[in-house]
Amino acid sequence: MVFILGVSFAERNLVKKSLESFYGLGNQASARIMAKHYIHPTATVGSLSQKTVTSLTAELSTMPLETELKRRLQDNIERMRTMGSYRGRRHAMGLPVRGQNTKSQ
Known part of the structure; x- marks a missing residue:
């Protein structure tokens, strides 16, 4: 389980779908965030490093x-x-x- 903004996601979930599960983040916004952090579109949540998860959480907390x-x-x-x-x-x-x-x- 990986926690992003206090929400736990299974390690097999795609990062894009996990980001889109937040109210207010759609297809374009999640793709933009993933490109900014150099995350592949088919990457899973379990493959993210702790540093990447921390930076994702920091960016999402400002939105x-x-x-x-x-x-x-x-x-x-x-x-x-x-x-x-x-x-x-x-x-x-x-x-x-x-x-x-x-x-x-």
Whole structure:
């Protein structure tokens, strides 16, 4: 088991899939992080050195991930609601926000 940001990953898991399991990290971001640390796309978590795991953890800790990112999104929606903007009112009423049709739902 290898721990990255307090989450344990099996040693046979791919590094790319392990990084993508964090909320807020997708395909492009995980590929960019792996390229920055010179990690092969098919590398497993067990093949990483302790130094690489430490540097990955240090970089990921500077990024808004998981609960911090979810909190930011909720704060933005709440800010729109209190401002009384069109999008905020749509969020408050539970209606589609981005122009979707409401007749066929």
